Amino acid sequence: xxxxxxxxxxxxxxxxxxxxSYGYFLLAPNLWxxxxxxxxxxxxxxxxxxxxxxxxxxxxxxxxAASSDRSLTKKDKAEAERLVTRMLRLDDAGVAEFHRxxxxxxxxxxxxxxxxxxxxxxxxxxxTSCNVTWPSTVGMNRxxxxxxxxxxxxxxxxxxxxxxxxxxxxxVGYRDRRLVELARMVASGDLxxxxxxxxxTSDEEAYKTLLDLPGIGPYGAGNLMQLLGRYxxxxxxxxxxxxxxxxxxxxGAERVLLRRLQRHYEPFGDHRFRSYWxxxxxxxxxxxxxxxxxxxxxxxxxxxxxxxxxxRQGGVASPRNGRR
Numbered sequence: 613x614x615x616x617x618x619x620x621x622x623x624x625x626x627x628x629x630x631x632x633s634y635g636y637f638l639l640a641p642n643l644w645x646x647x648x649x650x651x652x653x654x655x656x657x658x659x660x661x662x663x664x665x666x667x668x669x670x671x672x673x674x675x676x677a678a679s680s681d682r683s684l685t686k687k688d689k690a691e692a693e694r695l696v697t698r699m700l701r702l703d704d705a706g707v708a709e710f711h712r713x714x715x716x717x718x719x720x721x722x723x724x725x726x727x728x729x730x731x732x733x734x735x736x737x738x739x740t741s742c743n744v745t746w747p748s749t750v751g752m753n754r755x756x757x758x759x760x761x762x763x764x765x766x767x768x769x770x771x772x773x774x775x776x777x778x779x780x781x782x783x784v785g786y787r788d789r790r791l792v793e794l795a796r797m798v799a800s801g802d803l804x805x806x807x808x809x810x811x812x813t814s815d816e817e818a819y820k821t822l823l824d825l826p827g828i829g830p831y832g833a834g835n836l837m838q839l840l841g842r843y844x845x846x847x848x849x850x851x852x853x854x855x856x857x858x859x860x861x862x863x864g865a866e867r868v869l870l871r872r873l874q875r876h877y878e879p880f881g882d883h884r885f886r887s888y889w890x891x892x893x894x895x896x897x898x899x900x901x902x903x904x905x906x907x908x909x910x911x912x913x914x915x916x917x918x919x920x921x922x923x924r925q926g927g928v929a930s931p932r933n934g935r936r
Contacts, residue, residue: 613683627668632903638912654763695729755782770795790827843885
Protein backbone atom coordinates (compact mmCIF):
# COMPACT_ATOMS: atom_id res chain seq x y z
CA UNK A 613 0.00 0.00 0.00
CA UNK A 614 1.17 3.51 -0.83
CA UNK A 615 2.28 6.05 1.75
CA UNK A 616 1.38 9.14 -0.25
CA UNK A 617 -1.42 10.78 -2.15
CA UNK A 618 -1.76 13.57 -4.68
CA UNK A 619 -4.49 16.17 -4.19
CA UNK A 620 -5.61 18.46 -7.01
CA UNK A 621 -5.83 22.20 -6.35
CA UNK A 622 -7.64 25.08 -8.10
CA UNK A 623 -5.58 27.00 -10.70
CA UNK A 624 -5.15 29.95 -8.35
CA UNK A 625 -4.11 27.92 -5.31
CA UNK A 626 -0.72 28.77 -3.80
CA UNK A 627 0.00 26.49 -0.86
CA UNK A 628 2.38 28.56 1.27
CA UNK A 629 0.26 31.70 0.90
CA UNK A 630 -3.11 30.07 1.50
CA UNK A 631 -2.04 27.67 4.24
CA UNK A 632 -0.47 30.52 6.24
CA SER A 633 -3.52 32.76 6.12
CA TYR A 634 -5.11 32.37 9.56
CA GLY A 635 -3.66 31.93 13.03
CA TYR A 636 -4.87 28.37 13.47
CA PHE A 637 -2.06 27.15 11.20
CA LEU A 638 0.20 27.90 14.17
CA LEU A 639 -1.80 25.82 16.66
CA ALA A 640 -1.18 22.18 17.56
CA PRO A 641 -1.20 19.71 16.03
CA ASN A 642 -0.21 21.77 12.97
CA LEU A 643 3.51 22.27 12.43
CA TRP A 644 4.57 24.70 9.71
CA UNK A 645 8.15 24.64 8.43
CA UNK A 646 9.08 28.04 6.91
CA UNK A 647 12.35 26.67 5.57
CA UNK A 648 10.72 23.79 3.66
CA UNK A 649 7.30 25.41 3.18
CA UNK A 650 5.62 22.25 4.39
CA UNK A 651 2.78 21.60 6.81
CA UNK A 652 2.99 18.52 9.01
CA UNK A 653 0.13 17.21 11.11
CA UNK A 654 -1.46 13.94 12.21
CA UNK A 655 -4.95 12.99 11.05
CA UNK A 656 -7.42 10.45 12.42
CA UNK A 657 -8.24 8.02 9.59
CA UNK A 658 -10.29 4.79 9.32
CA UNK A 659 -7.12 2.73 9.73
CA UNK A 660 -5.80 4.79 12.64
CA UNK A 661 -3.75 7.94 13.02
CA UNK A 662 -1.31 8.91 10.28
CA UNK A 663 1.02 11.91 10.20
CA UNK A 664 1.22 13.78 6.89
CA UNK A 665 3.77 16.14 5.43
CA UNK A 666 2.06 18.36 2.86
CA UNK A 667 3.78 20.44 0.18
CA UNK A 668 3.15 21.84 -3.31
CA UNK A 669 6.33 20.94 -5.21
CA UNK A 670 5.11 22.21 -8.58
CA UNK A 671 4.02 25.65 -7.38
CA UNK A 672 0.82 27.59 -7.92
CA UNK A 673 -2.11 25.56 -9.21
CA UNK A 674 -0.18 22.30 -9.12
CA UNK A 675 -1.24 19.29 -7.03
CA UNK A 676 -0.38 18.91 -3.37
CA ALA A 677 1.88 16.05 -2.38
CA ALA A 678 0.90 14.54 0.99
CA SER A 679 3.27 11.88 2.30
CA SER A 680 2.32 9.72 5.28
CA ASP A 681 4.34 7.99 7.98
CA ARG A 682 2.48 4.73 7.33
CA SER A 683 0.82 2.80 4.54
CA LEU A 684 -2.62 4.03 3.53
CA THR A 685 -5.68 2.04 2.57
CA LYS A 686 -8.12 3.27 -0.06
CA LYS A 687 -10.45 4.47 2.72
CA ASP A 688 -7.56 6.19 4.47
CA LYS A 689 -6.69 8.08 1.29
CA ALA A 690 -10.26 9.19 0.68
CA GLU A 691 -10.66 10.46 4.24
CA ALA A 692 -7.26 12.18 4.24
CA GLU A 693 -8.12 13.99 1.01
CA ARG A 694 -11.47 15.09 2.47
CA LEU A 695 -9.84 16.44 5.64
CA VAL A 696 -7.02 18.23 3.81
CA THR A 697 -9.51 19.74 1.34
CA ARG A 698 -11.51 21.17 4.24
CA MET A 699 -8.45 22.40 6.11
CA LEU A 700 -6.95 24.19 3.09
CA ARG A 701 -10.33 25.23 1.59
CA LEU A 702 -9.50 23.73 -1.77
CA ASP A 703 -13.23 23.68 -2.57
CA ASP A 704 -13.84 27.37 -1.81
CA ALA A 705 -15.83 28.55 -4.82
CA GLY A 706 -16.23 32.13 -3.57
CA VAL A 707 -12.74 33.52 -4.12
CA ALA A 708 -13.42 34.99 -7.57
CA GLU A 709 -16.56 36.71 -6.30
CA PHE A 710 -14.62 38.09 -3.34
CA HIS A 711 -12.06 39.59 -5.72
CA ARG A 712 -14.86 41.25 -7.67
CA UNK A 713 -16.32 42.70 -4.47
CA UNK A 714 -12.98 43.80 -3.02
CA UNK A 715 -10.46 44.24 -5.83
CA UNK A 716 -7.56 45.02 -3.48
CA UNK A 717 -6.83 41.31 -3.06
CA UNK A 718 -7.06 40.11 -6.64
CA UNK A 719 -3.43 40.73 -7.52
CA UNK A 720 -2.10 38.97 -4.42
CA UNK A 721 -4.66 36.20 -4.87
CA UNK A 722 -5.64 36.19 -1.24
CA UNK A 723 -9.08 34.86 -0.45
CA UNK A 724 -8.81 31.54 1.39
CA UNK A 725 -8.45 31.30 5.16
CA UNK A 726 -6.86 28.27 6.78
CA UNK A 727 -9.06 26.23 9.11
CA UNK A 728 -9.07 22.82 10.82
CA UNK A 729 -9.86 19.45 9.28
CA UNK A 730 -13.06 19.25 11.38
CA UNK A 731 -15.63 21.68 12.70
CA UNK A 732 -15.13 20.37 16.24
CA UNK A 733 -11.44 21.30 16.17
CA UNK A 734 -12.40 24.78 14.95
CA UNK A 735 -14.97 24.98 17.75
CA UNK A 736 -12.43 24.11 20.44
CA UNK A 737 -9.84 26.49 19.01
CA UNK A 738 -12.39 29.29 18.97
CA UNK A 739 -13.32 28.71 22.61
CA THR A 740 -9.64 28.61 23.58
CA SER A 741 -8.97 31.89 21.77
CA CYS A 742 -11.67 33.94 23.53
CA ASN A 743 -10.78 36.30 26.42
CA VAL A 744 -7.15 35.23 26.48
CA THR A 745 -3.78 36.14 25.00
CA TRP A 746 -2.54 34.27 21.93
CA PRO A 747 0.36 32.54 23.73
CA SER A 748 -2.18 31.06 26.16
CA THR A 749 -4.25 29.80 23.21
CA VAL A 750 -1.12 28.15 21.80
CA GLY A 751 -0.46 26.46 25.14
CA MET A 752 -3.99 25.21 25.68
CA ASN A 753 -4.18 23.53 22.29
CA ARG A 754 -0.75 21.96 22.64
CA UNK A 755 -1.66 20.46 26.02
CA UNK A 756 -5.04 19.17 24.80
CA UNK A 757 -3.22 17.25 22.07
CA UNK A 758 -0.62 15.96 24.53
CA UNK A 759 -3.25 14.78 26.99
CA UNK A 760 -6.00 13.36 24.79
CA UNK A 761 -5.04 12.78 21.16
CA UNK A 762 -1.96 13.86 19.13
CA UNK A 763 -4.22 14.35 16.07
CA UNK A 764 -6.51 16.60 18.16
CA UNK A 765 -9.19 15.39 20.57
CA UNK A 766 -12.26 13.84 18.99
CA UNK A 767 -15.65 14.89 20.44
CA UNK A 768 -16.19 11.44 21.97
CA UNK A 769 -12.77 11.58 23.65
CA UNK A 770 -13.19 15.03 25.17
CA UNK A 771 -16.76 14.23 26.23
CA UNK A 772 -15.41 11.54 28.58
CA UNK A 773 -12.97 13.85 30.32
CA UNK A 774 -13.63 15.51 33.65
CA UNK A 775 -13.70 19.31 33.44
CA UNK A 776 -11.37 19.49 36.44
CA UNK A 777 -8.78 17.42 34.54
CA UNK A 778 -8.87 19.81 31.55
CA UNK A 779 -8.48 22.76 33.90
CA UNK A 780 -5.60 21.25 35.86
CA UNK A 781 -3.63 19.63 33.03
CA UNK A 782 -4.45 21.80 29.99
CA UNK A 783 -4.81 25.23 31.59
CA VAL A 784 -8.20 25.91 30.02
CA GLY A 785 -9.53 27.75 33.08
CA TYR A 786 -13.25 28.54 33.13
CA ARG A 787 -13.61 26.90 29.71
CA ASP A 788 -13.35 23.42 31.25
CA ARG A 789 -17.07 22.63 31.61
CA ARG A 790 -17.95 24.36 28.36
CA LEU A 791 -15.47 22.29 26.37
CA VAL A 792 -16.83 19.04 27.79
CA GLU A 793 -20.42 20.14 27.23
CA LEU A 794 -19.70 21.14 23.61
CA ALA A 795 -17.94 17.81 23.03
CA ARG A 796 -20.98 15.95 24.33
CA MET A 797 -23.29 17.98 22.11
CA VAL A 798 -21.26 17.17 19.00
CA ALA A 799 -20.67 13.52 19.93
CA SER A 800 -24.36 12.89 20.62
CA GLY A 801 -25.62 14.77 17.57
CA ASP A 802 -27.46 17.35 19.69
CA LEU A 803 -25.47 19.91 17.71
CA UNK A 804 -26.20 19.17 14.06
CA UNK A 805 -22.88 20.03 12.44
CA UNK A 806 -24.07 18.86 9.02
CA UNK A 807 -26.87 21.42 9.11
CA UNK A 808 -24.41 24.20 9.96
CA UNK A 809 -22.23 23.17 7.03
CA UNK A 810 -25.16 22.83 4.62
CA UNK A 811 -25.32 25.80 2.18
CA UNK A 812 -29.11 25.47 2.31
CA THR A 813 -29.01 26.66 5.94
CA SER A 814 -29.23 30.45 6.02
CA ASP A 815 -26.50 32.55 7.60
CA GLU A 816 -29.03 33.94 10.05
CA GLU A 817 -30.09 30.47 11.21
CA ALA A 818 -26.48 29.28 11.50
CA TYR A 819 -25.48 32.38 13.48
CA LYS A 820 -28.38 31.99 15.92
CA THR A 821 -27.50 28.33 16.45
CA LEU A 822 -23.89 29.22 17.22
CA LEU A 823 -24.89 31.97 19.65
CA ASP A 824 -26.92 29.43 21.61
CA LEU A 825 -23.88 27.23 22.25
CA PRO A 826 -22.31 27.29 25.72
CA GLY A 827 -19.40 29.70 25.90
CA ILE A 828 -20.03 31.23 22.47
CA GLY A 829 -20.75 34.95 22.26
CA PRO A 830 -20.85 37.34 19.29
CA TYR A 831 -17.09 37.13 18.66
CA GLY A 832 -17.04 33.35 18.85
CA ALA A 833 -20.13 33.00 16.67
CA GLY A 834 -18.69 35.39 14.07
CA ASN A 835 -15.42 33.49 13.98
CA LEU A 836 -17.15 30.13 13.65
CA MET A 837 -19.24 31.52 10.82
CA GLN A 838 -16.15 32.22 8.70
CA LEU A 839 -14.72 28.84 9.66
CA LEU A 840 -17.91 27.37 8.20
CA GLY A 841 -17.29 29.32 4.99
CA ARG A 842 -19.87 31.99 5.88
CA TYR A 843 -18.18 35.40 5.65
CA UNK A 844 -21.16 37.72 6.13
CA UNK A 845 -20.49 38.33 9.85
CA UNK A 846 -17.52 39.98 11.55
CA UNK A 847 -15.75 38.63 14.63
CA UNK A 848 -14.78 41.74 16.56
CA UNK A 849 -12.54 41.86 19.62
CA UNK A 850 -9.71 43.92 21.11
CA UNK A 851 -7.61 43.38 17.98
CA UNK A 852 -10.45 44.89 15.96
CA UNK A 853 -10.37 48.00 18.14
CA UNK A 854 -6.63 48.30 17.57
CA UNK A 855 -7.17 47.84 13.85
CA UNK A 856 -9.86 50.54 13.82
CA UNK A 857 -7.54 53.02 15.54
CA UNK A 858 -4.11 52.28 14.09
CA UNK A 859 -4.93 51.07 10.60
CA UNK A 860 -8.22 52.73 9.70
CA UNK A 861 -7.65 55.93 11.69
CA UNK A 862 -10.97 55.77 13.52
CA UNK A 863 -11.52 57.56 16.82
CA GLY A 864 -14.00 57.14 19.63
CA ALA A 865 -14.98 54.87 22.49
CA GLU A 866 -14.92 51.11 21.94
CA ARG A 867 -18.69 50.94 21.51
CA VAL A 868 -18.54 53.63 18.84
CA LEU A 869 -15.63 51.96 17.06
CA LEU A 870 -17.42 48.62 16.91
CA ARG A 871 -20.41 50.28 15.23
CA ARG A 872 -18.13 52.10 12.79
CA LEU A 873 -16.35 48.87 11.90
CA GLN A 874 -19.67 47.20 11.10
CA ARG A 875 -20.58 50.09 8.79
CA HIS A 876 -17.09 50.19 7.28
CA TYR A 877 -17.26 46.59 6.03
CA GLU A 878 -20.94 46.56 5.12
CA PRO A 879 -20.23 47.32 1.40
CA PHE A 880 -18.44 43.97 1.11
CA GLY A 881 -21.65 42.09 1.84
CA ASP A 882 -21.25 38.32 2.08
CA HIS A 883 -17.46 38.72 2.02
CA ARG A 884 -17.07 41.33 4.75
CA PHE A 885 -15.07 39.03 7.03
CA ARG A 886 -12.55 38.30 4.27
CA SER A 887 -12.03 42.00 3.63
CA TYR A 888 -11.57 42.67 7.33
CA TRP A 889 -9.29 39.72 7.91
CA UNK A 890 -6.87 40.32 5.07
CA UNK A 891 -6.46 43.93 6.18
CA UNK A 892 -5.61 42.67 9.67
CA UNK A 893 -3.33 39.89 8.38
CA UNK A 894 -1.46 42.30 6.10
CA UNK A 895 -0.84 44.53 9.11
CA UNK A 896 0.66 41.60 11.01
CA UNK A 897 2.86 40.78 8.04
CA UNK A 898 4.00 44.40 7.76
CA UNK A 899 5.48 43.99 11.25
CA UNK A 900 6.79 40.43 11.11
CA UNK A 901 7.23 39.53 7.44
CA UNK A 902 5.12 37.17 5.32
CA UNK A 903 3.29 34.58 7.42
CA UNK A 904 4.97 31.67 5.65
CA UNK A 905 8.32 32.88 7.04
CA UNK A 906 7.14 32.82 10.65
CA UNK A 907 8.82 30.40 13.03
CA UNK A 908 5.98 28.81 15.03
CA UNK A 909 7.85 28.96 18.35
CA UNK A 910 8.98 32.58 17.83
CA UNK A 911 6.97 34.92 15.63
CA UNK A 912 4.01 32.54 15.76
CA UNK A 913 3.41 33.28 19.43
CA UNK A 914 3.91 37.06 19.23
CA UNK A 915 0.50 38.34 18.27
CA UNK A 916 -1.00 40.15 21.21
CA UNK A 917 -2.67 43.54 21.25
CA UNK A 918 -0.09 44.80 23.73
CA UNK A 919 2.78 44.14 21.31
CA UNK A 920 1.04 45.64 18.30
CA UNK A 921 -0.97 48.45 19.83
CA UNK A 922 1.71 51.11 19.56
CA UNK A 923 2.72 50.17 16.01
CA ARG A 924 1.48 52.06 13.04
CA GLN A 925 0.24 50.24 9.98
CA GLY A 926 2.14 49.92 6.75
CA GLY A 927 1.17 48.45 3.42
CA VAL A 928 -2.61 48.17 3.81
CA ALA A 929 -4.64 50.09 1.27
CA SER A 930 -7.93 51.55 2.44
CA PRO A 931 -11.03 49.97 0.90
CA ARG A 932 -11.95 53.35 -0.51
CA ASN A 933 -8.54 54.87 -1.18
CA GLY A 934 -6.54 52.21 -2.96
CA ARG A 935 -6.05 48.67 -4.09
CA ARG A 936 -3.65 45.85 -3.42
